[in-house]
């Protein structure tokens with residue numbers, strides 16, 4: 011049995027979403043009624059009636075065996091063999107538990123919403139966020155996933171699926187609450203995706219997998235996990251097998267590439283000579299010790315600023331420089347712009363590192379825009395969802411979103427801020443940092459994520475987007491905006507000519523090919539090594 015794999019045929023079988031409760035299917039009921047009332051019984055009776063004593067007994071015996079086989083076949087039809095946990099779930103109890111709990115996740119976006127029993131959490135505004143959670147992952151691990159005692163449930167997507175299943179079926183109210191939260195926000199499917207490989211092609215596929223027989227075996231038992239946001243219909247699709255494909259070495263050492271690029275771009279860098287070579291805003295510039303602002307020359311908003319450190323290297327940002335960038339320059343710029351025009355209330359930020367990620371200049375620069383009516387697109391969808399959620403349940407969407415990730419083991423908290431490995435990621439190795447306020451804790455987490463990218467996860471070019479709380483709102487405002495939210499994800503191999511953006515990202519599916527557990531471990535290891543230093 012391979013670690014975390016979907017390999018063994020003889021381990022655990024559990025049902026998929028396709029195994030829907032047939033009683034919900036009206037056509038099915040009609041069909042069943044028809045066949046019960048008219049067809050089957052008379053035929054059977056007439057035929058059996060013609061047989062004599064011993065013949066009848068033999069016939070009934072054969073019939074019974076036949077029916078048992080049919081029942082067995084039906085019960086196995088929509089199941090697949092899998093081993094959700096790293097160490098396998100071979101112990102009988104678990105295997106029985108999982109195979110008996112079929113029909114877990116229903117199709118249909120609204121099918122489960124009305125069943126919710128989410129009570130008000132005392133939140134006063136949609137933008138409220140509680141990061142100092144009371145129940146930590148350890149509690150959920152011991153109380154909600156206890157059916158897997160002694161076994162290790164990882165943070166990989168197939169185990170996240172199992173955890174959700176256990177949360178839903180738990181007898182403990184606090185466990186079921188997490189399921190209800192999940193169910194009110196998302197829908198998950200585990201989709202069996204069988205395949206047929208002709209002989210010559212098998213050899214080719216084996217080659218792609220470094221001739222790893224165990225991996226190759228999994229090709230025949232692929233399971234796709236799909237998570238859809240009920241509010242935005244945005245979908246994130248995982249195929250754990252894709253994350254396990256051997257990584258081919260980039261033709262050029264990315265660190266060498268970045269070093270050369272940094273050196274060659276420095277002499278003609280506009281940001282290094284910003285006073286003469288960048289535009290200023292009508293209200294002037296923000297200029298601090300380690301960072302400054304300019305206006306974007308070709309704007310996308312009335313106020314469209316750039317915040318940059320006074321250091322040319324795209325990735326070597328120190329904690330001091332990041333603090334200056336976010337806590338001083340960006341904050342002061344938004345405030346200045348807002349004072350210049352108080353109708354401009356919604357602050358959003360964008361940041362790409364290196365050309366492969368779409369950065370126009372090597373020198374690090376963060377875009378800041380203000381809008382009178384809404385946050386930038388992707389974030390505004392979440393904003394609207396959080397308002398609807400608050401209206402419906404008198405609960406904070408953001409607090410619940412955080413608590414869900416805590417319960418699944420996908421959170422790393424730091425003071426008043428918290429980093430999540432979101433189950434609804436857009437890019438590989440994505441992190442989402444949340445905090446009520448823009449403060450030191452947020453910056454520290456951004457710093458640690460960037461360091462984890464560099465030293466633990468091998469991510470050198472990234473894209474990120476963020477929002478800050480709405481400017482100048484009062485509690486009387488119907489809309490209080492959002493907490494601080496910072497999303498950042500990998501842009502793949504920096505030196506690659508091939509694009510990591512396709513029809514998927516632009517118009518259709520968010521496909522995640524990195525392992526959530528690996529992403530999580532990368533940040534944890536980074537935070538620990540940082541703490542060991544201090």
Ligand SMILES: [Zn+2]
Nearest residue numbers: 279282322373
């Ligand atoms: Zn520069």
Ligand SMILES: [Zn+2]
Nearest residue numbers: 369370371375
């Ligand atoms: Zn740019």
